[in-house]
Amino acid sequence: MRYHTHIVSSLAIGAGIATYxxxxxxxxxxxxxxxxxxxxxIDEPNSYIGRRSLGVAKQVKKAFGHRGFTHSLLAWGAITAVLLLQHFSSFTLGLCLGYAFHILADYCSSQGVPLLWPFSKRRYRFIVTYRTSSFLETVLFYCFLALFIYFLMNGAIEEQDSLFLF
Structure with a gap:
């Protein structure tokens, strides 16, 4: 999935959570x-975040490969445990949820994700999949964008200035 689709899908699902x-x-x-x-x-030097990682992405890819450790439930669980248990805030909640949404989105891609890494390198994927940069991904992008706008207009933001509360 391209970076802008990951961003919009994470915002849409996160806004849905905030709505309900x-x-x-x-x-x-x-x-x-x-x-x-x-x-x-961060495990792909050519990704949006990888190009801005000051070389960290190259080291992560060298150690684990693309869609390895960073796309596993173990990585998500470790980040969630550290951030939410040690430093709970709106930001860390969003970060942990966004991380999970990224893995979920890639789970629906044709490449799948190694959910059970390091116990298994098998890549799991949903029954119906999409290919990165395909027409279907573009359709998904616009569907998530519409959903995000819908949630923002229908309850994700209770007060006009709530976006500015930390």
């Missing part, structure tokens, strides 16, 4: 969703 739960859709939460939605691709 007590979670507030704040700037900090949205920023966490965006960063978390991109973070698993």
């Amino acid at each position: 739960t007590p979670v507030s859709f704040t700037i900090a939460y949205a920023t966490g969703l965006v960063i978390g939605g991109l973070l698993p691709d």
